[in-house]
Amino acid sequence: xxxxxxxxxxxxxxxxxxxxxxVFGTGMLDVLASLFLVDMAKTxxxxxxxxxxxxxxxxxxxxxxxxxxxxxxxxxxxxxxxHKTLLxxxxxxxxxxxxxxxxxxxxxxxxIFYPFDGIGTVLVVxxxxxxxxxxxxxxxxxxxxxxxxxxxxxxxxxGFAVAxxxxxxxxxxxxxxxxxxxxxxxxxxxxYLTIPSNLGLPVDRxxxxxxxxxxxxxxxxxxxxxxxxxxxxGVWSFYGATFWRSIYSVPVQIVGxxxxxxxxxxxxxxxxxxxxxxxxxxxxxxxxxxxxxxxxIAAIVFMPGFWSALAMSSLATFxxxxxxxSSNCLNVEQVPSSxxxxxxxxxxxxxxxxxxxxxxxxxxxxxxGFKLVGIVLGTFGLISALLILLFAKDPxxxxxxxxx
Numbered sequence: 001x002x003x004x005x006x007x008x009x010x011x012x013x014x015x016x017x018x019x020x021x022x023v024f025g026t027g028m029l030d031v032l033a034s035l036f037l038v039d040m041a042k043t044x045x046x047x048x049x050x051x052x053x054x055x056x057x058x059x060x061x062x063x064x065x066x067x068x069x070x071x072x073x074x075x076x077x078x079x080x081x082x083h084k085t086l087l088x089x090x091x092x093x094x095x096x097x098x099x100x101x102x103x104x105x106x107x108x109x110x111x112i113f114y115p116f117d118g119i120g121t122v123l124v125v126x127x128x129x130x131x132x133x134x135x136x137x138x139x140x141x142x143x144x145x146x147x148x149x150x151x152x153x154x155x156x157x158x159g160f161a162v163a164x165x166x167x168x169x170x171x172x173x174x175x176x177x178x179x180x181x182x183x184x185x186x187x188x189x190x191x192y193l194t195i196p197s198n199l200g201l202p203v204d205r206x207x208x209x210x211x212x213x214x215x216x217x218x219x220x221x222x223x224x225x226x227x228x229x230x231x232x233x234g235v236w237s238f239y240g241a242t243f244w245r246s247i248y249s250v251p252v253q254i255v256g257x258x259x260x261x262x263x264x265x266x267x268x269x270x271x272x273x274x275x276x277x278x279x280x281x282x283x284x285x286x287x288x289x290x291x292x293x294x295x296x297i298a299a300i301v302f303m304p305g306f307w308s309a310l311a312m313s314s315l316a317t318f319x320x321x322x323x324x325x326s327s328n329c330l331n332v333e334q335v336p337s338s339x340x341x342x343x344x345x346x347x348x349x350x351x352x353x354x355x356x357x358x359x360x361x362x363x364x365x366x367x368x369g370f371k372l373v374g375i376v377l378g379t380f381g382l383i384s385a386l387l388i389l390l391f392a393k394d395p396x397x398x399x400x401x402x403x404x
Contacts, residue, residue, distance in 0.1 A: 015135070016144045018187070018194040019128045020151035022087065025094050025187040026124050027155025028180045029117035031163050032101065032172075033060045039172040044107040056107060059114040064351055067118030071348035074123055075214075076207045078340030083127045083134070084195045086340075090123025091188040098184055102176040125152070126343040131195065133332040133339045138396065139278065145332070146274020146325045150267040153321065157263035210341030220334040220342060222391035224349045226384040227327055230290055231353025233381035234320055235361050236297045236374070237262065240313065243370055248306045258310070262317045269321020274329065276322060282330040283394040287385050289323040292316075294381020301374035330388075333395050356380075 032040075041052040074086060093116040100113025128148055136144050163175045170178075214220050241259060244250040250258070276285045296316035303309035328346075335342045357377060364372040 014194050016132075016147060018190040019131065019144075020148045021183075021187045022091050022124050022191050023128055023148050024151040024155045025091065025184045026117070026121040027152055028159050028183065029094065029097055029101070029114065031156065031159035032175070032180075033057070033063075033114070035160060035163055036167065036172040036175075039167070040107075040110065043172075044104075044110065056110070059107075059110050062111055063115040063118035064355065066115040067122050068348050068351050070119045071122045071126070071344050071351070074126055075210055075341040075344040078127075078130070078344060079207050079210050079338075083130050083340055084191075084197065086123050087127035087131065087195065088188065088192055090120045090127065091184065091191055093117070093120030093123065094184040095181065095188060098176045098180040102173055102181070122344070122347045126340065126347050129328055129332045129343045130340040133336070133343075135196070141332070142274040142277035142282075142325075142329045143271075144274070145328045146271045146277075149270040149274075149321075149325045149328060153263060153267040153270060153324075157260055157267075161260070210335075210338040211345075213335050213338040214342050214345060217335055218391060219393040219395075220331075222387050223327070223331050223334055224345055226286075226290070226387040226392065227331065227346055228349045228353035228356065229380045229384035229387070230293070230323060230327060231350045232357030232360065233290075233294055233297060233377045233384065234324075235354060235357030236300070236316070236377050237266075237320075238358065239361060239365070239370075239373060243300075244306075247370060248309070250306070262313065265314055265317045266321045269318040269323075270325040271321075272318075273322035273325030277326055277329045281394055281397050282326060282333065283388065283392060283397070285322065285326040286330050286392075287389050289319050289326055290381055290385035290388065292319040293323050294378045294383075294385065296378075297381060298374045298378025301371045330392065330394065336395070 037053050037056050038048045040056045041048045045052040045055065078086060097113050097116030097120065100116065101110060104110045104113060129145065132141055132144050132148065159179075162179050163172075166172075166175045166178055240262065241255045244255050244258060273285065273289065293316055296312050296319060300309050300312045300316060303312055331342060331346050332339060357380065360376050360380075361373045364376045
């Protein structure tokens with residue numbers, strides 16, 4: 001156990017499942033903004049014009065800004081407040097957000113309550129990996145991280161399917177009442193019951209010590225910036241549906257099936273990534289998967305036909321799952337005494353990466369089309385791998401080498 005995690009209570013599959021469910025819960029409200037912007041515009045503004053959709057879409061921007069601020073604050077709070085407490089508060093924020101959005105009478109209330117999703121996501125994800133790093137034995141951490149990462153990925157696939165069905169029969173708000181709220185309450189209760197309570201408080205009482213340790217560690221900084229560029233590369237998935245419809249005129253129903261298949265492949269990749277780390281160690285898997293992901297994303301747009309492009313896309317997604325899981329495995333070991341700060345900052349840098357990728361891809365698409373999008377995003381992936389190769393270290397491998 002790390003220095004700030006002391007418990008005599010054994011943790012096992014129920015503990016990992018509760019963390020996976022908590023992370024699963026953080027993706028449910030994301031579906032709201034992705035799928036129901038038009039519906040929300042009609043509900044709150046009376047029409048679905050481009051201007052109205054843009055106004056409603058501001059809830060996503062507000063949530064992203066709040067998430068970055070919360071990620072920085074959690075890096076400070078984690079040296080004063082129990083990691084279990086922070087995770088439970090994050091899970092509670094998902095509950096508050098779902099109730100607030102369900103009851104929202106106007107767009108102002110949505111702008112107030114939807115950002116609770118951003119707060120909850122940052123806290124739950126950061127504290128989940130921190131708890132895994134502190135409570136799960138070293139040899140079992142990669143598999144646990146792979147399963148938890150898969151939980152977050154599957155949330156989108158299941159959420160889109162369920163949301164579409166519920167909205168078709170009962171309206172978009174019922175998705176919150178019948179799906180998001182029950183699962184978020186179960187996730188909160190299960191986390192409360194399964195996460196040990198006698199963890200103690202972090203040993204470092206200086207709220208700046210965590211940031212000092214992380215930001216003075218060259219390897220940790222390389223991992224943070226690498227995660228930023230790797231996330232930027234992964235923005236390709238955001239444009240995937242548009243690519244299939246624009247370039248290959250694929251019907252929207254088939255695009256839905258492709259998206260489901262891609263997400264499931266992503267989840268399988270994350271589980272495989274955790275297992276590969278146990279065989280090849282962290283850094284080689286990170287570098288290899290990030291190179292593979294970047295190269296394959298760039299290759300998609302140059303394929304001669306639909307089936308070859310779909311094959312490249314599937315491989316890129318599979319490598320993406322390996323990349324996300326293995327990078328979490330590497331990040332969580334960088335600064336063991338300040339894991340919570342490291343993982344909080346990682347969530348901030350991931351958010352920055354998404355914004356960077358979206359901005360770059362939007363410019364490339366508007367100026368030169370999808371081929372430039374693939375090249376730009378693929379390049380982000382390759383540069384991220386180079387950063388890890390040159391500047392990052394695997395502390396676990398170094399410790400084993402010193403013992404031998």
